[in-house]
Amino acid sequence: MEILSFLADGVLLALLPINLFLIVIGVTVGLFIGAMPGLGSVNGVAILLPITFLVPPSSAIIFLAAIYYGAMYGGAISSVTLGIPGASTAVATTFDGRPLALKGRASLALVTAALASFVGGTVANIFFTLFAPLLASLALSFGPPEIFALMLLAFATFVGLGGDDIPKTVFSICFGLVLASVGFDTISGEPRLVLFDIPGFLRGIGFIVLAIGVYGIGEMLWTIEQTRGEITSMNPKMTVKGMVEDAREAARLGWRGTTIGSILGFFVGVLPAAGATPGSLMSYGVAKMMSRNPQDYGNGTPDGVAAPEAANNSASTGAMLPMLTLGIPGSPTTAILLGGMVIWGLTPGPRLFVDESEFVWGLIGSFYISNVAALVINLAFIPLFIWMLRMPFTILSPLIFVLSIVGGFAASHSMHDLWLIVIFGIGAFFMRKFDYPLAPAVLAIVLGPIAEPTLRQSLLLSSGDPTIFFTRPIAGPITVIAIVLILLPALKLFRRNRAVVHS
Amino acid sequence: MKLTKRLFLGLAAGSALATLPLSALAEGWQPRRPIDFTIMAGPGGGADQIARFVQSVAEANDLTNRPLVPTNRGGGSGAEALLHLKDARDPDHTLMVTLNSFYTTPIRQEGLGVDIEAFTPITMMGVDPFVLWVHKDSGITTFEQFVERVKEMDGGFVMGGTGSGQEDSIVIAYMAGAYDLKIKYIPYDGGGAVAKDLAGQQIMATVNNPAEAKGFYEAGDFVPLLAFSDERMEAYPDVPTMKEKGHDFSYYNQRALVGAPGMSEEAAAYYREVFGKVYESDEWQKYLVSESLSPLPMDEAQTRAYWATQVQNHRDLLAKIAN
Numbered sequence: 168m169e170i171l172s173f174l175a176d177g178v179l180l181a182l183l184p185i186n187l188f189l190i191v192i193g194v195t196v197g198l199f200i201g202a203m204p205g206l207g208s209v210n211g212v213a214i215l216l217p218i219t220f221l222v223p224p225s226s227a228i229i230f231l232a233a234i235y236y237g238a239m240y241g242g243a244i245s246s247v248t249l250g251i252p253g254a255s256t257a258v259a260t261t262f263d264g265r266p267l268a269l270k271g272r273a274s275l276a277l278v279t280a281a282l283a284s285f286v287g288g289t290v291a292n293i294f295f296t297l298f299a300p301l302l303a304s305l306a307l308s309f310g311p312p313e314i315f316a317l318m319l320l321a322f323a324t325f326v327g328l329g330g331d332d333i334p335k336t337v338f339s340i341c342f343g344l345v346l347a348s349v350g351f352d353t354i355s356g357e358p359r360l361v362l363f364d365i366p367g368f369l370r371g372i373g374f375i376v377l378a379i380g381v382y383g384i385g386e387m388l389w390t391i392e393q394t395r396g397e398i399t400s401m402n403p404k405m406t407v408k409g410m411v412e413d414a415r416e417a418a419r420l421g422w423r424g425t426t427i428g429s430i431l432g433f434f435v436g437v438l439p440a441a442g443a444t445p446g447s448l449m450s451y452g453v454a455k456m457m458s459r460n461p462q463d464y465g466n467g468t469p470d471g472v473a474a475p476e477a478a479n480n481s482a483s484t485g486a487m488l489p490m491l492t493l494g495i496p497g498s499p500t501t502a503i504l505l506g507g508m509v510i511w512g513l514t515p516g517p518r519l520f521v522d523e524s525e526f527v528w529g530l531i532g533s534f535y536i537s538n539v540a541a542l543v544i545n546l547a548f549i550p551l552f553i554w555m556l557r558m559p560f561t562i563l564s565p566l567i568f569v570l571s572i573v574g575g576f577a578a579s580h581s582m583h584d585l586w587l588i589v590i591f592g593i594g595a596f597f598m599r600k601f602d603y604p605l606a607p608a609v610l611a612i613v614l615g616p617i618a619e620p621t622l623r624q625s626l627l628l629s630s631g632d633p634t635i636f637f638t639r640p641i642a643g644p645i646t647v648i649a650i651v652l653i654l655l656p657a658l659k660l661f662r663r664n665r666a667v668v669h670s
Numbered sequence: 671m672k673l674t675k676r677l678f679l680g681l682a683a684g685s686a687l688a689t690l691p692l693s694a695l696a697e698g699w700q701p702r703r704p705i706d707f708t709i710m711a712g713p714g715g716g717a718d719q720i721a722r723f724v725q726s727v728a729e730a731n732d733l734t735n736r737p738l739v740p741t742n743r744g745g746g747s748g749a750e751a752l753l754h755l756k757d758a759r760d761p762d763h764t765l766m767v768t769l770n771s772f773y774t775t776p777i778r779q780e781g782l783g784v785d786i787e788a789f790t791p792i793t794m795m796g797v798d799p800f801v802l803w804v805h806k807d808s809g810i811t812t813f814e815q816f817v818e819r820v821k822e823m824d825g826g827f828v829m830g831g832t833g834s835g836q837e838d839s840i841v842i843a844y845m846a847g848a849y850d851l852k853i854k855y856i857p858y859d860g861g862g863a864v865a866k867d868l869a870g871q872q873i874m875a876t877v878n879n880p881a882e883a884k885g886f887y888e889a890g891d892f893v894p895l896l897a898f899s900d901e902r903m904e905a906y907p908d909v910p911t912m913k914e915k916g917h918d919f920s921y922y923n924q925r926a927l928v929g930a931p932g933m934s935e936e937a938a939a940y941y942r943e944v945f946g947k948v949y950e951s952d953e954w955q956k957y958l959v960s961e962s963l964s965p966l967p968m969d970e971a972q973t974r975a976y977w978a979t980q981v982q983n984h985r986d987l988l989a990k991i992a993n
Binding site for chain 1: 712718719722723726729740741743744745746747749750753779782828833834854855856857858859862863865866867869870871872881884885886888889891956960961
């Protein structure tokens with residue numbers, strides 16, 4: 168019960184007028200930063216960090232956490248309305264959010280995203296409140312072999328789904344992995360695959376570059392070609408009644424994805440090195456795998472929006488846990504928050520909960536308040552974003568093009584990345600024409616940079632013995648499940664062939 | 671209305687014109703546009719923390735008339751940042767926050783064609799020492815026990831670090847050479863990840879900056895065994911140094927601000943004054959203490975001499991590792 172009284176104090180602290188004001192401002196700013204393609208919570212938090220010195224540390228981190236939260240909600244908006252992921256965490260949201268919008272159900276997609284985000288955030292907050300110290304030790308027990316096993320599982324959920332053409336899926340994954348290995352190799356400390364000796368490749372190929380290219384430019388080219396420019400993604404006028412109905416439908420059709428995303432997202436978020444983007448992609452894969460109608464995924468099912476959105480909010484709370492309890496950031500954004508805490512004179516780490524309990528519980532309390540504020544503010548803005556969709560396509564498509572380029576530049580300030588965006592966009596268009604699934608390539612470029620070093624670290628640890636993935640108590644079961652999932656489609660194919668022979 | 675608006679604009683423009691040259695005359699060179707503040711590492715690491723700290727001190731005390739715009743260009747172990755500065759279109763508005771990859775990356779990747787002697791020294795904000803850490807559950811409490819344990823395990827002792835050729839690997843390689851140790855070295859992509867895996871006992875020892883290990887040290891999880899500083903560190907008075915053990919070796923990560931090659935003397939003088947003030951601010955002095963950084967103030971000529979010795983030292987150390 169001690170926890171509850173701490174939490175009550177924390178919530179009261181978050182409800183102080185100045186903190187409440189900062190939460191509302193932070194969430195709104197975050198929402199728009201998140202909605203802008205290319206800019207995500209990392210940029211928002213980094214840009215606004217210096218101005219937090221005007222307020223006490225507990226208010227400062229509440230403000231930054233509110234931006235972080237707002238951005239997680241905001242990412243879904245451009246994923247749905249424009250088809251470009253607003254932030255890397257919202258890539259999986261485009262898979263089904265965009266088809267829903269094209270069907271004229273953008274409002275359903277956005278309402279689902281908002282509600283799933285709220286549930287995801289709240290579930291994560293409850294886990295956080297109750298089990299923070301316990302989960303910190305869980306995070307520590309994940310060494311390189313465990314993280315690699317988890318990444319293998321993520322790939323397996325995408326390969327083993329069936330439905331899609333498996334060889335093409337595998338090709339797409341390999342393509343993404345090759346792109347992910349461009350740049351600097353952590354293990355050997357040498358540059359590799361620096362294509363044409365262009366120095367820009369030393370930095371590697373950013374995930375956001377691929378995502379904007381594929382979903383911004385590529386998707387736009389595809390839509391233009393499919394419709395000969397005659398599309399106007401019509402959406403009915405937004406009414407309060409319509410939104411209530413959407414909310415009902417979202418609850419009915421999206422609860423499964425929300426549940427999976429909330430729980431899985433949190434645990435992936437807690438693991439340092441993983442973070443919200445892998446969390447949301449994995450949740451999408453798992454939700455699809457567990458669904459009775461996997462063929463609906465990718466064609467616009469609310470479940471496909473709910474799973475990644477619940478997961479990215481849940482994971483963003485989860486990622487705070489290793490930051491606060493271990494001083495280890497679970498995502499790029501928490502890395503900057505961590506820097507902020509050091510600047511404010513706090514030492515994140517195992518002692519923080521004891522030495523600075525007011526600060527920690529104030530922050531946790533603010534998570535709850537931010538989550539409610541973000542839901543209300545997000546719902547209030549949905550009609551505005553829907554209104555944007557009613558623009559004729561002839562205006563919307565150049566706008567998407569401009570936003571892709573501006574967003575790509577804002578993320579890295581590099582012309583090199585802009586050319587890559589254009590090249591990837593054209594490449595993605597042709598891949599789509601030849602029926603190659605693009606999502607696995609995007610998944611690979613997100614997970615590749617985590618999977619590759621952890622694989623090599625594990626093998627260094629075991630002096631090259633691959634049984635390390637089977638003999639460790641946590642890594643073992645995960646690896647086995649992943650391998651079964653990868654082999655499942657082959658098994659199905661085998662059985663189908665036998666059935667054909669018998670008949 | 672139109673007339674008054676125009677009049678107002680005219681007055682405003684006139685007064686701006688009238689005051690601009692005056693203030694410029696009074697204070698010498700002033701930045702005319704936002705200042706590119708390149709960080710040689712990714713977000714969240716030591717260099718990034720320092721850059722954002724410096725930026726906020728400058729902002730809070732209103733030290734620059736144009737904002738500092740921090741951008742992380744950590745790619746290729748800092749190669750990206752070095753190239754960005756080397757090819758800066760506007761050297762007077764381009765600064766960089768460095769770490770030791772400032773020395774090592776040009777040596778290791780000669781193809782970049784970066785000559786750090788051409789860069790403009792601005793301010794040395796401090797140097798960050800390295801300390802050897804083990805987990806308390808290992809039972810090791812002294813450096814001698816550590817050496818004994820490593821020898822016992824004959825190649826099975828696992829240490830983590832931030833990659834071959836990086837700062838900590840240089841320290842570890844020196845130590846291994848001096849005591850004839852066989853160590854299995856696992857590279858990670860940042861000091862934070864290394865510290866976390868020591869806390870989870872995935873690895874057995876690390877060479878981390880105190881700032882990275884401080885949280886675990888205060889909680890009692892980490893035990894410091896040896897400092898690679900010139901003298902015993904104030905925060906760890908009981909921890910012996912490598913020099914006390916009879917090896918003339920110390921190693922620091924530099925935390926310095928550097929200007930692009932070709933920066934004008936006037937601009938360099940302006941930035942030296944601004945960041946000199948940041949250095950002397952209470953905020954920075956407190957930061958030096960809390961993060962166990964050592965001060966190492968030096969002027970331009972001293973910095974250039976320091977660079978020359980550092981480049982030579984790193985060339986020797988890297989050559990030793992390669993053999």
